[in-house]
Amino acid sequence: MKFVDEFRDADLGRVVATEILGAVEPGRHYKIMEVCGGHTHSIYKYGIDDLLPANVELVHGPGCPVCVIPMGRLDDGIAIARNPEVIFTCFGDMMRVPGSEGSLLEAKAEGADIRMVYSPLDALRIAKQNPDREVVFFAIGFETTAPSTALTLKRAKAEGVPNFSCVCNHVTIVPPLRALLDSPDLRLDGFVGPGHVSTVVGARPFQFIPADYGKPIVIAGFEPLDILQAIRMILAQLAERRCEVENQYTRVVPFEGNRRALEVMAEVFELRPHFEWRGLGFISQSGLRLSNAYADFDAELRFSAPGVRVADPKACQCGEVLKGVIKPWECKVFGTACTPERPIGTCMVSSEGACAAYYNFGRFAREREVV
Amino acid sequence: MTECTSEHCITCGDDGVPMRVLRIDAERGLALCVDDDGNKSTVEIALVEPVALGDSVLVHAGVALVTLEQAVGA
Numbered sequence A: 001m002k003f004v005d006e007f008r009d010a011d012l013g014r015v016v017a018t019e020i021l022g023a024v025e026p027g028r029h030y031k032i033m034e035v036c037g038g039h040t041h042s043i044y045k046y047g048i049d050d051l052l053p054a055n056v057e058l059v060h061g062p063g064c065p066v067c068v069i070p071m072g073r074l075d076d077g078i079a080i081a082r083n084p085e086v087i088f089t090c091f092g093d094m095m096r097v098p099g100s101e102g103s104l105l106e107a108k109a110e111g112a113d114i115r116m117v118y119s120p121l122d123a124l125r126i127a128k129q130n131p132d133r134e135v136v137f138f139a140i141g142f143e144t145t146a147p148s149t150a151l152t153l154k155r156a157k158a159e160g161v162p163n164f165s166c167v168c169n170h171v172t173i174v175p176p177l178r179a180l181l182d183s184p185d186l187r188l189d190g191f192v193g194p195g196h197v198s199t200v201v202g203a204r205p206f207q208f209i210p211a212d213y214g215k216p217i218v219i220a221g222f223e224p225l226d227i228l229q230a231i232r233m234i235l236a237q238l239a240e241r242r243c244e245v246e247n248q249y250t251r252v253v254p255f256e257g258n259r260r261a262l263e264v265m266a267e268v269f270e271l272r273p274h275f276e277w278r279g280l281g282f283i284s285q286s287g288l289r290l291s292n293a294y295a296d297f298d299a300e301l302r303f304s305a306p307g308v309r310v311a312d313p314k315a316c317q318c319g320e321v322l323k324g325v326i327k328p329w330e331c332k333v334f335g336t337a338c339t340p341e342r343p344i345g346t347c348m349v350s351s352e353g354a355c356a357a358y359y360n361f362g363r364f365a366r367e368r369e370v371v
Numbered sequence B: 001m002t003e004c005t006s007e008h009c010i011t012c013g014d015d016g017v018p019m020r021v022l023r024i025d026a027e028r029g030l031a032l033c034v035d036d037d038g039n040k041s042t043v044e045i046a047l048v049e050p051v052a053l054g055d056s057v058l059v060h061a062g063v064a065l066v067t068l069e070q071a072v073g074a
Helices: A010-023 A037-045 A071-081 A092-096 A104-109 A120-129 A146-159 A174-182 A195-201 A204-213 A224-239 A259-268 A292-297 A318-322 A354-370
Strands: A030-036 A056-063 A086-090 A113-116 A134-141 A164-170 A190-193 A217-219 A245-247 A269-271 A274-277 A281-284 A288-290 B017-025 B030-035 B040-044 B056-060 B063-067
Touching: A010 A224, A030 A037, A030 A195, A030 A224, A037 A056, A037 A195, A037 A224, A037 A354, A056 A174, A056 A318, A071 A086, A071 A104, A071 A134, A071 A164, A086 A092, A086 A120, A092 A104, A092 A113, A104 A113, A120 A134, A120 A146, A120 A164, A134 A146, A146 A164, A146 A259, A146 A292, A146 B063, A164 A292, A174 A204, A174 A281, A190 A204, A190 A224, A195 A204, A195 A259, A195 B056, A195 B063, A204 A217, A204 A245, A217 A224, A259 A269, A259 A292, A288 A292, A318 A354, B017 B040, B030 B056, B040 B056, B040 B063
Parallel strands: A030 A056, A030 A190, A086 A113, A086 A134, A134 A164, A190 A217, A217 A245
Antiparallel strands: A164 A288, A269 A288, A274 A281, B017 B030, B017 B056, B030 B040, B056 B063
C-alpha cells in the first residue's frame, strides 16, 4: 500500500534501531514522550519499545481525545441523550467511556436513541433525514478533528438545518504540553510530535518547546519506521546539543499546516477560558466552544445538562498514566478490575489509550521479561 | 454506517486514511474517494481544493486535510 508498506520494512527498521543504539550515551537515561495516542498504539502494536536500548524510555502523553474527557462532560452528554426528542450521535470510542452513572452504550440499551457516526457530516445527514427530531453531535478531538466539526456547522448554517446542534468538547494540543512541561513530576528529554494534528496547525505552534524549555520535538508519522526515525532524530539533536522543531512526516505535514482549516476553526469556535482535562485538571484556554455566530447550534445552550464536575473513581489512575508519571501496568486495577471489556478509566477504553494499547499488545512482552 | 469495530478507531485517534479521488462535485465541495482496501466514501474537500481526479488525500472524520503529493518536500 502506497505511503504505508515502505514504512513497515523490517530490515530498514533494524538499521534505524542500530543507528539509535549508536546515538545514545551509555549511562544516560532518555525519557521521550510520544504526545499522540496514535503513536502509543503503533509503539505497542509493532513492539517498537522492544527495539530501543534499555536507557531510552518512551513516556505516553495526553494525546488521546477520549482519554482526556472528564466524567462530568460525559454525564452532560448522556443527560442530553436521554431526551426523548433527541437523536444523539458520537464517535465509536465514546460509547463505552464510563460516566458517573453508566456509559452512552448503557443509556442506548435503556432506550436512548444514540447512534455511532464516522464523521459529523453523518450526523448532519441524520438531522436532514429526521426534521422532526433534534440531532445532537458530541464533538471530541484535537485540531485534527475540529475542522470536520467546523465545516459541518458551516454547512448546517448555510443549508438551514435548525434541528442540528453540537456539544463541543474540542481541545487544543499546545496548552496541555505546556502544562506537562511545567509539571515538576516529569523530566522529559524530548517529544515525538503529533502527526495529523500538525497537518492542521503546522510545525510553528510547537516552537515554544525548544524556545522556552530547551527540548527537541520531532513531528512524526504513525508507521513503525516513522516513529523509529523520529526517535533517532531526537537523539541526534540531543547528541549535537541542538533543540528545534523537526518534521519527520514531510510526506503528509506541511510546515505551515492548513490555513483554510485554521480559518474555518477561527470562524466557528472560540477558546473557553478554562477546560477540564482528565488527570491534568483545568487548563487555561485549552478547550473550544462555539462562537457567538454559531450559538444557535450550541447544544449546551439548547438543552439543560447537569454541568457539574465529577471526580474520577478512586481506584483509577488514568491521570498519572496521562501525565506519564506511571506506566499502565503500574496502575492498581490494570488488567484486573479494569480491562477493555469492562473499563474503569478512559485510558482502557480507546484503542489509542495507553492502557488499552498496552493491554492488547504489550503485556505479553512484559510477561516474557518477568519470566 | 457501519459499526466501529476496527482496532484503530478512525474517528477518535489522530488517525488519517490516504484515499484517492474518484469523482468531484465542486459545487457542493464534496468528492467520492476510495481507500486502498476499496472502501468508498464521500469526503469534504473544502480544505484542500482544488483537487484533481486521481489525487491522494489524507482523510480524517470525513474531511480531506491535505493533498499528499503537495506535502512531500514541503
